[in-house]
Amino acid sequence: MPVRDKQAESGRRRRAYGQYCGLAGALDVIGERWSLLIVRELLTGPCRYNELLASLSGIGTNLLAARLRTLTEAGVVRQVPRPGSKVRAYELTELGTGLRGAVLELARWGLGVLGAPSEGDLARPRWGVLALEAMIVQDAAGPDETYEFRVDDEVFHIRVADGAAGVVQGPAPGEPVLAVRTDAFTFIEIGAGRLSPIEATLTRRLVMDGTDQAIIRCSRLLGLTA
Numbered sequence: 001m002p003v004r005d006k007q008a009e010s011g012r013r014r015r016a017y018g019q020y021c022g023l024a025g026a027l028d029v030i031g032e033r034w035s036l037l038i039v040r041e042l043l044t045g046p047c048r049y050n051e052l053l054a055s056l057s058g059i060g061t062n063l064l065a066a067r068l069r070t071l072t073e074a075g076v077v078r079q080v081p082r083p084g085s086k087v088r089a090y091e092l093t094e095l096g097t098g099l100r101g102a103v104l105e106l107a108r109w110g111l112g113v114l115g116a117p118s119e120g121d122l123a124r125p126r127w128g129v130l131a132l133e134a135m136i137v138q139d140a141a142g143p144d145e146t147y148e149f150r151v152d153d154e155v156f157h158i159r160v161a162d163g164a165a166g167v168v169q170g171p172a173p174g175e176p177v178l179a180v181r182t183d184a185f186t187f188i189e190i191g192a193g194r195l196s197p198i199e200a201t202l203t204r205r206l207v208m209d210g211t212d213q214a215i216i217r218c219s220r221l222l223g224l225t226a
Contacts, residue, residue, distance in 0.1 A: 029074045030099070034059050034067050036106070039076070039092065039099050044129050044169070046080060046091035057122055071096070107134040114192040123184035125154035131191050132158065133167040135222045141165045142217045146172040147210075150181045158221070165221055178210030178218050190224070197224060 017024040030036055034056065041047055041055050053064055068090060071077040076096040079088045092099075107130055117123070128151040141160050148157040148171060157172035158165055182190075186205040189195040197219065200206035208215055219225040 029071070029076065032067065032070070034063065035071060036099075036103065038064075038067055038071065039096060040103055040107075040127070040130060042077065042090060042092045042096065043100055043103060044126055046082075046089040048082070048087055048089045052090065055124055055126075104130065104134045107131060111135070111188075111192045114188070114194070116194065117185060117189075123188055125152035125184045125187075128154060128184060128187050129156050129167055129169060131188060132156070132222070135191050135224075136165050136167070137221060137223045138164060140220045140223070142221070145214070145217075146174070146176040147178040147214070147218045147221075148172040148176040148180065149187075150179070151187050152183050158218070160221070176210075177214040178208060180209075180218075181207040191222075 016028045030039065037056055038052065041052055047055070049064070049068075052068075053059070053061060056064065059067075068077060072079070074095075075093055076099075077090050078093050080091050082089050111131070111134065128149065132149065136158070141163050144161045146157050146159050148155070155171050156167060156169045157176060159168055159172070182200070182205060186195065186200055190197055190200060190206070195205075197206060197208075201208060210218075216225065
């Protein structure tokens with residue numbers, strides 16, 4: 001049997017833990033390899049099948065189809081029409097979006113154990129949205145203001161308002177107090193604590209345009225400084 005056929009067959013043979021436990025029940029649905037990474041992709045917005053396949057390099061088309069089928073049957077994912085197109089996209093249901101907190105906590109934990117990137121590793125700039133959200137320390141939110149981030153070809157910003165901070169896709173409205181430009185690998189290495197913002201700035205891997213005070217407030221918000 002070809003490798004891809006074996007992968008697809010493996011995706012169809014779901015095995016339950018057989019334990020009456022919330023964690024086991026969750027893993028019965030999303031514990032298979034690639035499932036949570038599919039959820040990660042869809043947390044930033046609907047994706048077409050080919051977009052998921054391109055972002056999840058190495059999954060294989062049949063295995064992706066099997067995982068999407070499992071997640072759809074479990075009510076985590078659904079297909080929706082794309083406006084002006086016959087192609088349908090996948091998006092998270094209300095049940096699926098309920099995984100946001102768990103995914104962010106896992107991403108935050110994972111940044112702490114992330115080693116140096118290996119040859120052939122990928123770092124997608126769109127992952128920066130969730131990485132940034134995972135890094136935010138809400139207790140460190142300062143005055144109402146925005147910080148804009150350009151990670152390769154992706155643009156998103158942090159909006160601080162009424163003592164709470166959130167990440168929004170797209171450019172910051174108006175004039176942000178801080179504009180940051182970098183690449184995906186540098187962004188993740190800084191978040192993982194493997195590279196300091198100062199070192200990244202001195203090597204021009206990170207460019208920041210803003211006042212010293214704005215840089216300090218943003219760094220504290222992201223847990224990069226005490």
